[in-house]
Amino acid sequence: MQIDPDSSPSPQAAELNYVIKGANPYVFDMLSPKGRRIFFPTAGILAQTAQAAGAGINATIGTALDDAGAAMQLSSVASQLSGGAEGILSYAPNLGKPEIRSAWRGMLLEKNPSLRPDGLSLPIVTSGLTHGLSAAAYLFLDGGDAVITPDLFWENYNLLFAYAYGATLDTFPMFNGSNGFNAGAMRDKLFRGPPGKRIVVLNFPNNPTGYTPTVAEAKAIVGVIVEAADRGNNIVALIDDAYFGLVFEEGIIKESIFSMLAGAHERVLAVKIDGPTKEDYAWGIRVGFVTFGTARGGAAFYKAMESKLGGSIRGSTSSASNVGQTLLLNAYRSPDYESEKGEKYRILLRRYTKIKDILNNRKEYAEYIRPLPFNSGYFLCLRVLSGKAEEVRLILLEKYDTGVIALGDLLRVAFSSTPYEQLEKLFDNIYMAAREVSG
Numbered sequence: 219m220q221i222d223p224d225s226s227p228s229p230q231a232a233e234l235n236y237v238i239k240g241a242n243p244y245v246f247d248m249l250s251p252k253g254r255r256i257f258f259p260t261a262g263i264l265a266q267t268a269q270a271a272g273a274g275i276n277a278t279i280g281t282a283l284d285d286a287g288a289a290m291q292l293s294s295v296a297s298q299l300s301g302g303a304e305g306i307l308s309y310a311p312n313l314g315k316p317e318i319r320s321a322w323r324g325m326l327l328e329k330n331p332s333l334r335p336d337g338l339s340l341p342i343v344t345s346g347l348t349h350g351l352s353a354a355a356y357l358f359l360d361g362g363d364a365v366i367t368p369d370l371f372w373e374n375y376n377l378l379f380a381y382a383y384g385a386t387l388d389t390f391p392m393f394n395g396s397n398g399f400n401a402g403a404m405r406d407k408l409f410r411g412p413p414g415k416r417i418v419v420l421n422f423p424n425n426p427t428g429y430t431p432t433v434a435e436a437k438a439i440v441g442v443i444v445e446a447a448d449r450g451n452n453i454v455a456l457i458d459d460a461y462f463g464l465v466f467e468e469g470i471i472k473e474s475i476f477s478m479l480a481g482a483h484e485r486v487l488a489v490k491i492d493g494p495t496k497e498d499y500a501w502g503i504r505v506g507f508v509t510f511g512t513a514r515g516g517a518a519f520y521k522a523m524e525s526k527l528g529g530s531i532r533g534s535t536s537s538a539s540n541v542g543q544t545l546l547l548n549a550y551r552s553p554d555y556e557s558e559k560g561e562k563y564r565i566l567l568r569r570y571t572k573i574k575d576i577l578n579n580r581k582e583y584a585e586y587i588r589p590l591p592f593n594s595g596y597f598l599c600l601r602v603l604s605g606k607a608e609e610v611r612l613i614l615l616e617k618y619d620t621g622v623i624a625l626g627d628l629l630r631v632a633f634s635s636t637p638y639e640q641l642e643k644l645f646d647n648i649y650m651a652a653r654e655v656s657g
């Protein structure tokens with residue numbers, strides 16, 4: 219049956235909109251036209267399949283079952299799954315396996331002890347964080363919207379927000395004159411123009427800089443957002459927590475800034491996008507999570523928001539990998555999970571500490587390269603003081619057998635992928651290439 223969503227909006231979308239508007243009209247105002255139209259179908263194929271569950275003859279399901287009723291499997295596929303293919307090769311529920319959704323929620327509460335359990339939705343499973351960001355953008359972004367973000371942001375935001383949804387990235391200088399997070403510049407962006415909808419993206423530890431705000435800076439960021447909300451702005455805070463947990467200094471926030479924003483204001487909707495990709499060293503598993511939090515929510519509201527996001531998933535990837543979710547769920551239940559994770563953290567911490575030493579000790583570097591503030595994550599950035607970063611990158615490749623990323627006048631260095639023993643050589647090579655370019 220053909221549908222024209224503009225002339226006849228779905229009654230299910232209308233019902234969700236009614237619930238959201240009733241619970242928090244400000245969040246309703248944040249929804250894009252697409253976000254208002256979308257819903258997770260509770261009628262149609264999914265509902266009829268659910269109703270037929272347990273029927274003696276069940277010809278509703280779009281998976282192939284063998285004559286004994288088990289999901290068909292090719293042993294060339296199944297034999298690779300040492301834990302057995304049972305339940306893994308069929309579809310996972312569209313919003314994610316219930317067990318991993320509640321496990322991740324429990325882990326969020328543990329990792330962020332100041333979160334109020336009733337102040338957040340159940341996480342929804344996406345196919346990695348990029349998909350989570352895109353699904354969130356689906357709900358809130360429309361052509362002409364401005365996305366406020368520090369000027370040092372993950373390059374893929376261009377594709378995600380600008381090219382896909384027609385929004386513009388409205389950037390502010392990430393660091394102020396004292397090399398701290400520039401909450402003042404963010405405030406200027408939030409306060410420009412008459413009150414209305416504002417979309418902010420916060421990503422800590424940040425890609426590309428490897429920066430996480432201090433506790434005082436995080437308070438300033440939240441203060442500015444709350445002040446803007448008090449002024450009548452409705453603010454969607456997209457919180458990209460890809461590198462959550464990888465903090466290497468005291469005095470910087472250990473919890474996600476989501477904890478501080480989720481209950482901050484009724485006009486603030488915090489949307490946490492996170493997952494195991496970097497946190498659990500599981501890049502190819504392609505699982506992520508989206509979680510909502512606001513000061514004026516409630517169970518029905520969160521369910522409606524989950525349904526909206528679920529609709530965008532159903533209409534794009536349909537559901538995230540069952541294989542991936544199952545592997546992760548088993549890992550989260552493993553008694554070794556925490557200690558294994560700690561081991562990897564310590565490898566990165568050791569590299570981080572070594573780099574701090576190198577940069578402190580090699581005074582001669584300062585003439586050609588200057589590190590931007592970094593204290594967390596996978597990366598750091600070096601400003602090339604004379605000449606072009608791209609030229610330095612090419613010389614590094616051609617003469618020094620060394621690869622880094624050039625971004626404007628910066629070099630992004632991933633210590634996540636550089637063995638400890640190569641760090642001194644890496645920075646020496648960068649120094650020599652930068653010196654060559656400047657001369």
Ligand SMILES: Cc1ncc(COP(=O)(O)O)c(C=O)c1O
Pocket residue numbers: 345346347348349372421424425458460493495501504505506
């Ligand atoms: C800041 C940031 N967010 C999200 C992602 C993407 O995560 P995923 O691979 O799960 O899509 C990355 C990956 O590089 C990232 O750096």
